[in-house]
Amino acid sequence: MKIELPLGRLTARFGLSEREVDVLMLCAVARLDPRRAAAWDTLDVDLDGPSVGTLIALLARSFAESVALRRLFATTAPLLASSLLVAAGSRGTDELLGLELKVPRRVMGELLGDGELPDELVPFSSVKLPLVTLEQVVLPAETKA
Numbered sequence: 001m002k003i004e005l006p007l008g009r010l011t012a013r014f015g016l017s018e019r020e021v022d023v024l025m026l027c028a029v030a031r032l033d034p035r036r037a038a039a040w041d042t043l044d045v046d047l048d049g050p051s052v053g054t055l056i057a058l059l060a061r062s063f064a065e066s067v068a069l070r071r072l073f074a075t076t077a078p079l080l081a082s083s084l085l086v087a088a089g090s091r092g093t094d095e096l097l098g099l100e101l102k103v104p105r106r107v108m109g110e111l112l113g114d115g116e117l118p119d120e121l122v123p124f125s126s127v128k129l130p131l132v133t134l135e136q137v138v139l140p141a142e143t144k145a
Helices: 006-014 018-032 034-043 052-059 063-073 105-111 119-124
Strands: none
Touching: 006 018, 006 105, 018 052, 018 063, 018 105, 052 063, 105 119
16 A cells, blocks of 8 residues: 655645755745744844755855756746745845745645645535535546546
8 A cells, every 4th residue: 555645745736846845945944943944043143944045055066056046946947836844025125036926825734634625725625515426427437537
């Protein structure tokens, strides 16, 4: 029996690279553990979460790698395009490096294995009890299986 972990599901669903997973987990750790949130306070004093600049500084081993890591934070890259991370206001002179990154509550819930419907979708959702059984629905047999 194969056990699928929530992080693995997110990684597969959004096609995240190993570095993108690193960024996501570094951003999530501040929300998971208050002791780690205090560590971010020492790195990014005015922010609730890490800045792009701080994440690049933590992850890059060379100048070339730091330049390459900037691509992870493009609005068309999976982390921001799929709203796995939300970019808050920028501080400092470089808009990208000063962006604060936060993990939305729905993504945190998914990472923690919470199967609840995100709060922002509740007003648009409802549960309807079926009036017929699946056997009564006219569908190809392979669809019902």
